Amino acid sequence: MQLTVNGHQYEVHGEVGTTLAEALREELSLTGTKIACGEGHCGACTVLVDDEPVLSCITLVHAVDGARVTTIEGLRDHPMIDAFVRSDALQCGFCTPGQIVSAVALVESEPAPTTEQIRHAMAGNLCRCGAYPKIEEAIRTWQG
Amino acid sequence: MELRRASSTTFDGLPVHGGTEVVPLLRAGLLRTDTLVDIRGVVPRDIAPGRIGAGATLAQLECDPGIPEVLREACRLAASPQLRNMGSLAGNLLQSTRCWYWRLGWPCRLHRVANGYGDECFARDGEHREHAIFANDYCASAHPSDVAAALLALDARLRTTARELPVAELYRLPTEADRRTTTLEPGEVILEVTFDECDQSVYLKAMERKRWAFPLVGVAAARRGAKTRVALAGVAPVPWLLSGELDSATPLPRNAYKVDVARALVKRARATIGA
Numbered sequence: 001m002q003l004t005v006n007g008h009q010y011e012v013h014g015e016v017g018t019t020l021a022e023a024l025r026e027e028l029s030l031t032g033t034k035i036a037c038g039e040g041h042c043g044a045c046t047v048l049v050d051d052e053p054v055l056s057c058i059t060l061v062h063a064v065d066g067a068r069v070t071t072i073e074g075l076r077d078h079p080m081i082d083a084f085v086r087s088d089a090l091q092c093g094f095c096t097p098g099q100i101v102s103a104v105a106l107v108e109s110e111p112a113p114t115t116e117q118i119r120h121a122m123a124g125n126l127c128r129c130g131a132y133p134k135i136e137e138a139i140r141t142w143q144g
Numbered sequence: 145m146e147l148r149r150a151s152s153t154t155f156d157g158l159p160v161h162g163g164t165e166v167v168p169l170l171r172a173g174l175l176r177t178d179t180l181v182d183i184r185g186v187v188p189r190d191i192a193p194g195r196i197g198a199g200a201t202l203a204q205l206e207c208d209p210g211i212p213e214v215l216r217e218a219c220r221l222a223a224s225p226q227l228r229n230m231g232s233l234a235g236n237l238l239q240s241t242r243c244w245y246w247r248l249g250w251p252c253r254l255h256r257v258a259n260g261y262g263d264e265c266f267a268r269d270g271e272h273r274e275h276a277i278f279a280n281d282y283c284a285s286a287h288p289s290d291v292a293a294a295l296l297a298l299d300a301r302l303r304t305t306a307r308e309l310p311v312a313e314l315y316r317l318p319t320e321a322d323r324r325t326t327t328l329e330p331g332e333v334i335l336e337v338t339f340d341e342c343d344q345s346v347y348l349k350a351m352e353r354k355r356w357a358f359p360l361v362g363v364a365a366a367r368r369g370a371k372t373r374v375a376l377a378g379v380a381p382v383p384w385l386l387s388g389e390l391d392s393a394t395p396l397p398r399n400a401y402k403v404d405v406a407r408a409l410v411k412r413a414r415a416t417i418g419a
Contacts (some may be wrong), residue, residue: 011187015145016146016147017170017171018147018166036418038171039168039171040164040167040227041224043226046226052203053225053229054229055226055227055230058163058164058167058168058171058230059163059167060147060160060163060167060180062147063147063163063182102155102386113354119355120225120355123224123226123356124224124225124226124227124356
């Protein structure tokens with residue numbers, strides 16, 4: 001099947017049942033997308049499918065045939081990356097790719113989100129280091 | 145396993161829409177199939193007053209001003225943003241219990257074992273702080289759908305590929321003779337949800353965190369004139385229409401707190417909508 005990731009076309013050969021996260025990491029070597037819980041709870045695997053944040057660890061890769069997938073690698077020039085660095089919005093960093101993907105989706109639809117909007121939109125990205133206040137700050141100040 | 149795209153609502157195989165329930169259950173080995181059928185192309189997802197395509201996502205519903213407050217709020221408070229982007233209305237109604245014994249594959253009364261079904265509810269004598277306080281003598285699982293409680297309060301109706309039915313009739317309590325928790329037949333697909341307008345409605349939810357948690361108790365209430373329907377999530381193996389007050393609850397030793405929570409939320413919900 002054909003997979004469109006970050007504007008590039010890839011041929012994917014995984015068996016049916018392979019998740020999008022597994023295909024990205026193992027077939028395409030796009031290892032920025034992390035797998036933590038592997039069952040749709042924690043948000044570490046968040047990617048955009050047709051601009052909406054979804055959980056790639058419970059998305060079958062064969063179900064996104066024909067869709068546009070954006071991973072953290074496709075957002076390397078987005079100002080949100082700098083905002084996370086500026087605000088020191090991470091400790092271990094494992095959840096950070098998923099956090100940034102969700103944050104980008106939020107500010108692309110709502111460039112100046114309120115605290116309530118940030119908390120609502122980011123609720124599906126868990127950070128076990130507890131960097132939430134800094135993550136919130138990064139999103140509040142992303143435009144510099 | 146193969147994945148087919150459904151070209152009509154008649155097909156052989158296990159239907160999958162958003163996949164937020166089916167995919168984890170397949171990966172956990174709790175569901176098995178040779179053929180998955182992607183039904184996204186054949187289930188309507190449009191939203192009109194009093195009428196919602198069963199394939200609409202929870203994310204679509206939570207921000208549509210035409211949706212009654214009780215349903216919008218139930219969607220807003222359900223799951224996480226990513227899951228609401230993926231999961232469909234009908235898929236939410238058909239989700240399996242979050243009972244940890246069931247999810248971990250313990251051979252309980254809802255699980256098939258070598259010679260039939262399990263013959264024990266492990267939660268009744270085990271850990272059950274998140275379990276049912278009504279109708280819990282055979283299976284103590286708690287139905288986790290906020291959306292189902294909202295639709296039950298709205299007295300919504302479902303149209304499937306085979307029939308029309310009130311949402312209450314989608315669910316059944318498991319019994320020794322029949323362990324199913326829904327009345328949906330194999331191959332039957334929910335296509336549409338309809339409901340009449342209501343004057344006022346509300347959804348209140350007690351959960352472990354303020355976001356992204358299943359309901360310990362969810363209270364949905366909808367008022368039309370002098371008539372109010374109150375339905376609860378997280379308190380029985382099926383979405384629970386409240387008749388009378390909470391006194392008929394039969395809590396287990398470690399979940400009696402749910403009765404107090406439910407009583408308070410029901411009172412607050414009634415006050416909010418002028419019931």
